[in-house]
Amino acid sequence: MATRVGVIILPAQRWADSAATWRLAEEMGFAHAWTFDHVTWRDLRDKPWFSAVPTLAAAAAVTTRLRLGTLVCTPNFRHPVVLAKEAMTLDDISCGRFTLGLGAGAAGPDAQVLQQRPALDRGARFAEFAELVDLLLRQRHTTYQGRFYHAHDVFMEPGCRRKPRLPLAVAATGARGIGLAARLADVWVTNGLARPGQAPVVTPRIVAEQAARVRAACAELGRDPDTLARMVVVANRDRSPLASAGAFAEALHRYGEAGMTDLVVPFPRLEPPFAASLAVLERVAEDILPHLPGAAT
DSSP states (O other): OOOEEEEEOOSOSOHHHHHHHHHHHHHHTOSEEEEEOOSSOGGGTTSOOOOHHHHHHHHHHTOSSOEEEEEOBOTTTOOHHHHHHHHHHHHHHTTSOEEEEEOOOOSSHHHHHTTOOOOTTHHHHHHHHHHHHHHHHHOSEEEEEOSSOEEEEEEOOSOOSSSSOOOEEEEOOSHHHHHHHHHHOSEEEEOSEEETTEEEEOOHHHHHHHHHHHHHHHHHHTOOGGGSEEEEEOOOSSSOGGGOHHHHHHHHHHHHHTTOSEEEEEOOBSSSSSBOOHHHHHHHHHHTGGGSTTTTO
16 A cells, blocks of 8 residues: 555645645645646646746745645756756755656647747756756755756755755656666656646556566666655546545555555646545545555654
8 A cells, every 4th residue: 555645736726725725735634745837737728827836835834744846847947957946945945845856848838838849859858957956956066067958166055954955756657767767766756658638547557567667777776666755646537536535545555556655646626627526535634644654744
């Protein structure tokens, strides 16, 4: 069974309304809460949508225990130096509760808004992006000359609260990304299999196959696979874990059997996407979370 549970809270409400959701996630006993980092998002392109970094700073101010994170920051519109500074700042504001989620990014609404062409060698760009972010967060002073990114005389003061740096979560499903996660990450993240222009599909079978590749990549590097947390984001529109408390318990068990340590689901909304009953999440909080080691750590 997965031992920690988190939620995704979309940055799609004015803060006067959203603050209560972040507080409630903590009060319910969830281990972590995440938000999407996009300029715009496919389902809500013409609806309210706010920036991830200020949202998480505000969330840190209204919570005390809940871990907070991005799903995920990408090279599509982030530079490693600026992102590392923002991450260090969020780490400080949250008193060490921030996890920086990174991903390769893909063609989609963000790229369309920014009029970006498809990235050449997206995997190599992401590897360099993640490696430079890692260096910046570990070191007081960095100068870096790469193929895609440059950084000259960057000072990171006062640095991260946790040493050698704050936790990194790397979203990856392909061989190159999984290898990168095994080498750099504290958390490996999957949302199943992505389909161009559509929401990803995730099942325990898909995740078990991916988790096996992650364990193999760790072994190849000489890393103990159990030092890498494994988090699955289950945002299926059909067969949602939030259909009932029983469905949630089954998902928690099956994804745990697939090798995952953490399960993340969308926080219920009144309207699509992720429309669901808050009552189910309340049942989960009352009947399931208290029995999970690490749910309130």
